[in-house]
Amino acid sequence: MKFEKKRSSTKQEIPTASMPDIIFMLLLFFMVTTTLREVEVLVNYSLPEAKAIEKIENRRLISYIWVGKDGKIQINDSLVKMEEIQGIMYTKRQALPNVIVSLRIDKNTDMGYVTDIQQELRKAFCLRINYSANVKI
Secondary structure (H helix, E strand, C coil), X not given: CCCCCCCCCCCCCCCCCCHHHHHHHHHHHHHHHCCCCCCCCCCCCCCCEECCCCCCCCHHHEEEEEECCCCCEEEXXXXXXXXXXXXXXXXXXXXXXXXXXXXXXXXXXXXXXXXXXXXXXXXXXXXXXXXXXXXXX
């Protein structure tokens, strides 16, 4: 007599009923714990002082331009030349029509240089300009 092993015909599968719950919990966890990357300032500057300042509430509308002590200009994460400001800011204005340009300019920068930046912004139709300053105590 020969004995044969009886094999079961059931398959062993991984239960996937709770997978959407697990994915949702992971997604929620990463959304809560992740912070948005801030812009790294590459230029060295010190802001002028003012007696009265106003805080802009809607920070999503603000686009920053930094001008350092050595005359370097930074928009977002990259250093740019004066001639590139118009193209970059025009593209930003097309994407966000209500953009406010916040100029963070070193207090010892020549006013002619600031005027050149203003002219480039005017050519890009970025007419809402804010000048950043520290509060004078």
